[in-house]
Amino acid sequence: MFKILVSDAISEEGLKKLMDAPDVQVDIRPGLPPEELKALIGEYDALLVRSQTKVTADLLASARNLKAVGRAGVGVDNIDIEAATRRGIIVVNAPDGNTISTAEHTFAMLMALARNIPQAYASIQSGKWDRKSFVGVELRGKTLGIVGLGRIGTEVAKRAMAFGMTVLAYDPFLTRERADQLGVESVSVDDICRRADFITVHTPLTKETRHMISGPQFALMKKGVRILNCARGGIIDEKALLAALEDGTVGGAALDVFEEEPPKDNPLLASNRVIATPHLGASTVEAQINVAIDVGEEILNILHDRPFKNAVNLPSLPAEVMRAVQPYLTLGEKLGQLISQIAAGRLSAIEVTYGGAVAEREVAPVSRTILKGILSYHHGDEVNYVNAPFIAETLGIKVTETKTGRHKVFNDWISVQLTTDEGTHSAAGTLFNGLGPRIVQIDGYSVDVAPQGTLLITRHIDQPGIIGQVGSLLGAAGVNIAAMQVGRKELGGQAVMVLAVDKPVDAETLANIGQVPGILAVRDVSL
Ligand SMILES: NC(=O)c1ccc[n+]([C@@H]2O[C@H](COP(=O)([O-])OP(=O)(O)OC[C@H]3O[C@@H](n4cnc5c(N)ncnc54)[C@H](O)[C@@H]3O)[C@@H](O)[C@H]2O)c1
Numbered sequence: 001m002f003k004i005l006v007s008d009a010i011s012e013e014g015l016k017k018l019m020d021a022p023d024v025q026v027d028i029r030p031g032l033p034p035e036e037l038k039a040l041i042g043e044y045d046a047l048l049v050r051s052q053t054k055v056t057a058d059l060l061a062s063a064r065n066l067k068a069v070g071r072a073g074v075g076v077d078n079i080d081i082e083a084a085t086r087r088g089i090i091v092v093n094a095p096d097g098n099t100i101s102t103a104e105h106t107f108a109m110l111m112a113l114a115r116n117i118p119q120a121y122a123s124i125q126s127g128k129w130d131r132k133s134f135v136g137v138e139l140r141g142k143t144l145g146i147v148g149l150g151r152i153g154t155e156v157a158k159r160a161m162a163f164g165m166t167v168l169a170y171d172p173f174l175t176r177e178r179a180d181q182l183g184v185e186s187v188s189v190d191d192i193c194r195r196a197d198f199i200t201v202h203t204p205l206t207k208e209t210r211h212m213i214s215g216p217q218f219a220l221m222k223k224g225v226r227i228l229n230c231a232r233g234g235i236i237d238e239k240a241l242l243a244a245l246e247d248g249t250v251g252g253a254a255l256d257v258f259e260e261e262p263p264k265d266n267p268l269l270a271s272n273r274v275i276a277t278p279h280l281g282a283s284t285v286e287a288q289i290n291v292a293i294d295v296g297e298e299i300l301n302i303l304h305d306r307p308f309k310n311a312v313n314l315p316s317l318p319a320e321v322m323r324a325v326q327p328y329l330t331l332g333e334k335l336g337q338l339i340s341q342i343a344a345g346r347l348s349a350i351e352v353t354y355g356g357a358v359a360e361r362e363v364a365p366v367s368r369t370i371l372k373g374i375l376s377y378h379h380g381d382e383v384n385y386v387n388a389p390f391i392a393e394t395l396g397i398k399v400t401e402t403k404t405g406r407h408k409v410f411n412d413w414i415s416v417q418l419t420t421d422e423g424t425h426s427a428a429g430t431l432f433n434g435l436g437p438r439i440v441q442i443d444g445y446s447v448d449v450a451p452q453g454t455l456l457i458t459r460h461i462d463q464p465g466i467i468g469q470v471g472s473l474l475g476a477a478g479v480n481i482a483a484m485q486v487g488r489k490e491l492g493g494q495a496v497m498v499l500a501v502d503k504p505v506d507a508e509t510l511a512n513i514g515q516v517p518g519i520l521a522v523r524d525v526s527l
């Protein structure tokens with residue numbers, strides 16, 4: 001039974017499928033104080049949050065069973081992604097479900113800002129009939145500058161163009177073709193500042209975007225410019241915004257998000273030229289159901305080891321790409337496990353080579369499973385698919401990935417080479433039609449072994465009697481040999497023997513095999 005904790009207010013209608021899953025227990029406990037959450041989190045396999053719960057490194061340190069954190073929404077700045085990655089916890093979000101809701105909210109704010117609707121409403125509510133103080137501006141013919149033309153920025157652009165606005169956009173990933181296709185002009189942030197009548201930001205909050213609209217940018221702006229932030233508090237420097245409102249550069253601002261939420265004594269909220277909502281961009285019935293459905297499905301997929309698509313701390317690959325590489329994942333992990341058990345010494349480099357058909361595919365997931373296979377031999381369950389590259393990097397292990405052309409023998413070819421302070425070892429494998437993954441080379445010697453169960457692998461001199469003596473020692477220890485493979489490069493030179501045995505070999509028998517004249521090394525490998 002998987003235990004899932006929902007620690008923020010997430011639509012129960014959207015979570016229905018998750019709650020109905022037979023092997024899942026969902027506990028809905030929004031608003032838990034951090035200490036209580038920390039005391040409870042150890043019991044749970046997954047945590048579902050919106051933006052209120054702060055998923056800190058400290059909280060994750062107590063989350064010993066946690067496999068996934070699901071964010072019912074886009075922004076993940078309330079989650080310590082690095083700490084989650086280090087602990088092998090997958091973080092998924094629901095990036096599509098609230099796009100329209102947030103774009104519409106931005107547009108509602110833009111219109112309210114242009115026509116002073118909140119101020120006029122407050123005035124009429126107070127009993128006044130003041131028609132002079134709230135003269136607005138039309139949108140038609142005005143210029144809107146959009147910083148961040150992703151999902152929401154794009155939807156805002158479409159709506160602005162429908163209102164007859166000219167749209168300028170800055171986004172580091174905006175190509176000329178895409179800009180032309182959307183009908184926006186791709187410009188720099190400074191150009192937006194110089195030319196726009198309205199400026200709206202739609203980037204995530206990152207190190208790069210924090211305060212990207214600050215004093216120097218306000219200094220470039222047209223007098224009376226109107227500013228909107230329905231993305232994240234902190235993208236616009238609040239102190240600089242206040243100064244620009246006070247000196248008249250900024251004519252008005254519409255804010256849905258704040259550097260501190262909820263805002264405490266924020267002077268911006270005292271200005272009658274600032275209109276504000278309490279982080280309501282995603283707060284529509286539709287968006288809340290959508291994000292809950294999306295994140296609930298992702299969490300179920302993760303817990304049931306099925307492909308998932310919106311991981312924040314894993315490269316996200318379309319489902320069809322994952323399906324295409326799926327058969328190589330087992331081979332990759334087994335190759336990693338095998339090579340780590342035959343290589344002695346301190347690991348410094350891992351070189352993975354893909355040849356043949358597999359080289360034409362997206363191999364990043366396969367490389368991750370190879371790393372997981374290698375590192376888990378020494379680091380156990382601490383290593384998983386999510387944190388394997390991070391652990392390799394922290395350990396100072398150099399990982400390289402190469403793709404070559406067609407292989408001269410095999411249709412698919414994956415080779416893994418480990419360098420340690422005691423030498424270099426390699427193993428290679430392929431997928432045989434109908435037979436699944438096979439190990440076809442060990443340290444350059446050709447073999448053909450199914451990577452499963454216990455294997456006994458020797459390096460020895462190619463001379464008569466060795467195989468017989470090893471067989472006798474195993475027989476005396478009651479170990480049955482299920483299959484045997486010998487590979488050599490030249491008569492009388494060094495050779496490799498791989499024995500598939502029905503049970504693990506005890507230490508004494510292994511030591512005795514190591515004493516057989518001509519045996520250079522022996523290892524038992526569990527796959
Ligand atoms: N107010 C709300 O309730 C609410 C709701 C949803 C999303 N959001 C916020 O809106 C943000 C955008 O959401 P989205 O779904 O459009 O995300 P998205 O990932 O589709 O778009 C973000 C865009 O920002 C661009 N970007 C990144 N760094 C940039 C930079 N330095 N300068 C300019 N552009 C940059 C990216 O290239 C991307 O195109 C989210 O990160 C979230 O913080 C707020």
Ligand SMILES: O=C(O)CC[C@@H](O)C(=O)O
Pocket residue numbers: 050051072073074075076098279281282283
């Ligand atoms: O959960 C919310 O309401 C806010 C969501 C929004 O900020 C997001 O980033 O998706």
